[in-house]
Amino acid sequence: MKKKQQNSITQMQELADLAGVSRSTVSRALSDSPLINKKTKEKIRALAKKHNYRVNEKARNFRLQKTNIITVVMMLDIKSEQHMSDPFFLDILGGIADTLSIHNYDLLLAHAPIHNILDLPDSRTFQQSDGVIFVGQGKQHENLNQIAGLDTPIIVWGANIPDKEYSLVASDNVNGGILATNHLIQIGRKKIAFFGDIEQPEIGQRYEGYKNALDKHGLKIDEQLIIDVPFEMHHARETLTQLIESNNKFDAVFCCTDVIALSAIATLNEHGISVPKDVSIVGYDDISMASYSNPPLTTVRQNIRWAGRVLVESILSKINGETIADTIIQSELIVRKSSVYKK
Amino acid sequence: MKKKQQNSITQMQELADLAGVSRSTVSRALSDSPLINKKTKEKIRALAKKHNYRVNEKARNFRLQKTNIITVVMMLDIKSEQHMSDPFFLDILGGIADTLSIHNYDLLLAHAPIHNILDLPDSRTFQQSDGVIFVGQGKQHENLNQIAGLDTPIIVWGANIPDKEYSLVASDNVNGGILATNHLIQIGRKKIAFFGDIEQPEIGQRYEGYKNALDKHGLKIDEQLIIDVPFEMHHARETLTQLIESNNKFDAVFCCTDVIALSAIATLNEHGISVPKDVSIVGYDDISMASYSNPPLTTVRQNIRWAGRVLVESILSKINGETIADTIIQSELIVRKSSVYKK
DNA sequence: CTGAAAGCGCTTACAG
């Protein structure tokens, strides 16, 4: 049972006929060209409204050689089996989506694991958009450099790596790592573990911060406490269980994401280890769940909504041919109960 | 500093010239038309590969009057201020995205709060896609009925509402509500609260299940314990605090989402109320975080990955002109420690 | 099996 939209006109020519003008004039009138006489313009617009006519965007975009679509590529790493289900991705995606819709752009989501982004420029996904936002670099810094010179503008959320040739929006991960580690040192922790895959550029920089802070306070780095944890929660559980059973002593863990931190708290609890009494935990991201864990999670907050906005505004500027600068977003430490023990 | 792709040909005509044939023949060869002589076909394909030529998808789609894009509309409700950041959305989005990419479709994300979906058919977003998946109905059941008859096929994830005219993939929310409530009754709970906005169709059906289960066991429904909680975590906290301070007695809460349940556990803990000793908690969704809360969350699991797959396959069938049936997805109760107290 | 021609629905440089 098909209902047809009533009074609808689908072709610009029909509207031109009704108005007694040419297609050219209709086109100009609807795009508010200053060339067209005001009265003509109003007449055409009224007619368009009356007959429920809207310009066919597909044809328009095709003619104009643009799409008004931005592709967002989530750089999920295969090895780490990181799922989209980390709320961090939703938060940044939300920020991007909101800003795009303000600017009248649509968001094309490419989330499938990208084995080799060099394939992207040839892909339908890439062709269908005016620009691409990469969320994370994965381990494809070099490939991003390659792609940066092509016709489709790109921008990357990630870590500031030397010799990069692409535009970047980054949070200050090194400083974030310092904030977290300094906090743990200041509350008296000595044997601070680090959980995360340091080959991921952003995680690697948080690790740098961690090392810097330990160094500055004269604490030695214990290789046994630097643990490569993939993003998935159940891996964190397994890894931590091994650490506990290994009898390597530790009194704090700096986790490279909140998701890992929440998993760590749960696992420690299962083993009868109290957080924060026995072990202090600090996470990273400040996802909304962080303040609702038990105990609530101390973490490093990145201003993700703002990051999304900057990513969008930067890529749009680039599409308009403007030169854009990199943006560094500050992080801040949010202290909750998972780190500080009070009797 | 622009790098140009080398050896690249961008126009089909160029390739035709190189091969000494017409554009028609090239087009047919590349789309593997049986009309074309095998040798000609191979020659053209080899040439295409050598010169790194790919058909311009925008032009192709425009000519073919399709986009190979499916729009996903997240029906976030304004009143409830539900954010995308509920991991449930990421999970279902992931399932949809994976299946779409298998079928060579792209995913356009329309997540901005949709005040009135009747505007959608006129929107660029709608025009740019071959079909639309709505995640949730919000309170726009009637409007969905309107849209269902238009040219662009739609499918809806949501609750099975009488008189609907659109295709549906639903989980059995009534049964889910029964499972959760029966469990609470069986472990001896008598004063079971319900948290959720029952005007949302899916939540309303979980509430139906809740009432059915109470009825069947001869328990009375206490209006004081039916509480309209919006999706956002901090609202759950406020609402629950009010309930605690109101001195209405309750020994269990059936929360309509895991996010609300996690927030409820945290809030009860803050008030020195023990979960599950004093109050049993059951959630809904089984987000990955659910097994990592403290205590781990008893919840009703919906098979979301599968739901995503069915949604995609249904809409694609519909685009191909096939008639499709509604799909109901079973739910199951996952018992963890937030409900059952063992000394 | 292959090609010339029409056309998808617009926009805009050019001419008036």
Added chain:
DNA sequence: CTGAAAGCGCTTACAG
């Protein structure tokens, strides 16, 4: 200020 014409890059019915 307005219109006729070309063209965005393809695909396919028609003719051969």
